[in-house]
Amino acid sequence: MVFSIKAIILENQKILPDFYRMVLAVPSIAREAEPGQFVMLKTSNTLDPLLKRPISIHRINKAEGTIALVYQVIGRGTNLLSQITQGELEVMGPLGNGFYWKKDYKKVAIVGGGCGIAPLPALAEELVKDGKEVYVLLGAQTREKLLCVADFQQLGCKVQVTTDDGSYGTKGFVTEILQEFILNTKIDQVYCCGPLPMTKGVIKLTKENLIPCQVSLEERMACGIGACLGCACKVRNEDGTITYKKVCHDGPVFTSSEVIIDD
Amino acid sequence: MVFSIKAIILENQKILPDFYRMVLAVPSIAREAEPGQFVMLKTSNTLDPLLKRPISIHRINKAEGTIALVYQVIGRGTNLLSQITQGELEVMGPLGNGFYWKKDYKKVAIVGGGCGIAPLPALAEELVKDGKEVYVLLGAQTREKLLCVADFQQLGCKVQVTTDDGSYGTKGFVTEILQEFILNTKIDQVYCCGPLPMTKGVIKLTKENLIPCQVSLEERMACGIGACLGCACKVRNEDGTITYKKVCHDGPVFTSSEVIIDD
Amino acid sequence: MTNLAVEVAGIKLKNPVLTASGCYGFGQEYNRLYDISRLGGIMTKGTTLEPRLGNPTPRLAETPAGILNSIGLQNPGIDRVIEEEIPWLRQFDVAIIANISGYSFDEFEEMATRLDGVPGVDALEINISCPNVKGGGMAFGTDPNTAALVVKRVRAKTKLPLIVKLSPNVTDITEIARAVESEGADAVSLINTILGMAIDIKNRRPVLANVLGGLSGPAVKPVAVRMVYQVSKAVKVPIIGMGGITSFEDAIEFMLAGASAVAIGAGNFVNPFTPLEVITGLEEWLDKEGIKDIRELVGALKA
């Protein structure tokens, strides 16, 4: 089921200079939501901006009927969103295919970068509940743009952090610590969400090391549910042919082996 | 001087089912404002609605640097306006030519109908200050749409009211009581603001009775300051030729003898 | 009870609200949100003879009150549409209008032939106006002779009602409308998207990988209403009006201007329930206004 309804804004506050955390009371969506899925948000009650904005589900609280989102203010839509402090918001969701895991996974690694970290705590929570040992590797430009460290720590994950400028954790890129890490630890699955260069790096490393990997992708969206074909992503099918899948409907999570990321 | 600046919203509250009263702290505009002038308000921080809305100045408080507006919610712009409860608002003004009066006027009549009553208290206040005896004749569809009675009473004006349904004052049209009134009282000037049929009626009556009359008109506006020629109003010039004047710049107040109101 | 039913090109629609081609897939997605049999009809995603991958991404750009798209007719090809999509859609009580795009007269002809007699298909919408495909598409729709010839050739191959979708990217749309009417179009639909462009100033590149795209959404509504009005004065066949409809009031504008039915494209993205809200809105408004039959509105503009 997909819902398009008014959610009540319980919280919408700045958590870092450019980032906001929003909590929405929206039981129908919370009930169905799975880690890796996203929602589309109307950012204005006028016709401009026209389109809804896709934002991943950051935390899911089925008991309380709430979902939390974490978003970066980068353009007009997210800017307007950050100014709404109370009241209702039109939300459509839950959308897309989330992350998957198998019973027999023992150790898994979550690799996140920039605002791609936002959806990963919901995943970590489920994985921990399911008894996996969850390693989390995070990358950010700088301390002021580093998301969710506390979320992962509270869940009992083992967290390692890199920042480009060394202001938190190790200085460098998250792919560097991933490389080291997978040499020393047997990982059943890597989950990845972050900027494209990072995603590419992670795909390359996991491929070389024969570790299955799921990546969450972004693409510009209009409908968000698979009807407009706007959010195409090139994939290699099992028969070797190349076609497009829809990020909003077939993704945003894909197995790294199928997606083709152009430069 | 015309200003285009951010005003601080001090108040924006419902005063009748469809009407709001807004008080803005905007010293520059308050300082220059005169009765009958108007402002243009941005109703959204997006590009839709695109245009500012013209709203008359209802009260002017030069000492406190505030102006008050009274507006009816009729479409998208005024609807959005009514939802802004605090913060800042882009305002351009004061605009147009207001009402005028002469030292030697003794008794004047103010005739207002519907939301056309909104600008008249500012006028009444100045006229009272200037020592005129101010008679106020108001018309509204019904009690729930009747504006500003208390404003006029507090200023010491003699107020008569008609409502179409008789729910307040006399049942009937304000033009009916105007007719009676001008037969019995020598009036130096009539000021009129209201719906077009009322304005036409008032123009006709004052013309028949040779009473000078000023009317405030409305027209759709884009620039609000005379640059776009959108708000044309047909006028008869002294030499008999017919041309257009600009409601925003030459009006909104015109002498009734010059304007030509088509059907 | 107010009558909402209309007839366009010989198809009976239980209400005049359709969904526009390319904005609604083949109905499956929105059926997850509501029962799509509540619609008057569905104009299916533009189909070509062969399967097509479509254009590279980004394919979408948001503009003020509008949206640019350069999907480029990604579709599984006519045969799979006939085998898979139409049969699924048939289970619903909703008119099915199959939108087809050709790269040559022969392709149009061939698709019409294959669709003729396919159970469930109520009409063909001939897209001679897609701005997003090179060598074809819009070229058919900007010249009256070419437009007429497409219709003539398709007309000979099928008994299905033909709805011709007109391009707004022309000096005089009435000329094209008259040309296709004269060759047997049973209705015209308009407008398709207006050719536009957006630039990402940071990287100095077009936002769309395809450089140009088609503009639709509320931004184009005044242009669409104008064209519907002009075309309604120029031809006798019914008009399906579209371009920027997001409310029942918008739908009434189109009907007063001369449209017998309306279609909702980008409005689905703004709010997935737009088509239903338009239907309910029309119903309530007609009721309130004491109008017994929605057909009274068609072309009822006083001008």
Next chain:
Amino acid sequence: MTNLAVEVAGIKLKNPVLTASGCYGFGQEYNRLYDISRLGGIMTKGTTLEPRLGNPTPRLAETPAGILNSIGLQNPGIDRVIEEEIPWLRQFDVAIIANISGYSFDEFEEMATRLDGVPGVDALEINISCPNVKGGGMAFGTDPNTAALVVKRVRAKTKLPLIVKLSPNVTDITEIARAVESEGADAVSLINTILGMAIDIKNRRPVLANVLGGLSGPAVKPVAVRMVYQVSKAVKVPIIGMGGITSFEDAIEFMLAGASAVAIGAGNFVNPFTPLEVITGLEEWLDKEGIKDIRELVGALKA
């Protein structure tokens, strides 16, 4: 110090930001808000040979992110413009581009003759694209031969630089652009308004007394940017780009697409300081990006 100065059609502009014809009168009104000499130039309200009353009201309709107007060239006639408006405007350090509209070739010719040598006038903008006047106006701008002939006849009567204002209501704007270039246009300006319509559903009448009007404002920006891009590939003369500019980012879009200067029309209504904010915005942005000369942007789109 970043250079903002550009040259268009032989006129030196201290910055590339002009105000569009009909949206800024002759400058007097906005001069009450700020010193208009800060602008690069002013394109004056469209003038005709004889004084004109313009169209009946309503002349304006708001549309999603846009505005429809049907002013109908209300103006005091060319002689009063020469006697009263231009002399007033001359006191400011700002380029004056006189916009003229004719109802016949003769009228265009006559106005060009009268304006030739008028002190203060830096160039003529020949409006062959006004959609708001019957029998003339846009008709000149939708046919390449007619457009070329207007330019040819005007060219013979004046030494002033000629900027030809193109209509977007055409199938192929590059054809018109090439035609006027070949007859000596020194620059082209685009776009004029797109023909549109809005309907008041309550009284079943067009909102505009004139029925049709011209659409401008942010809604049309993608169409305008596309046309500037297309024309820049088709002709060598410089382009003055306009259509929906409300921010410096919009101005950069037009310049990357190929415009040497930009003009602001409806943007003045949204915020009277728009032209100044665009100038300051450009300055700061160029500075931040380390671009020394704004002319680097012109046509610098990577596509």
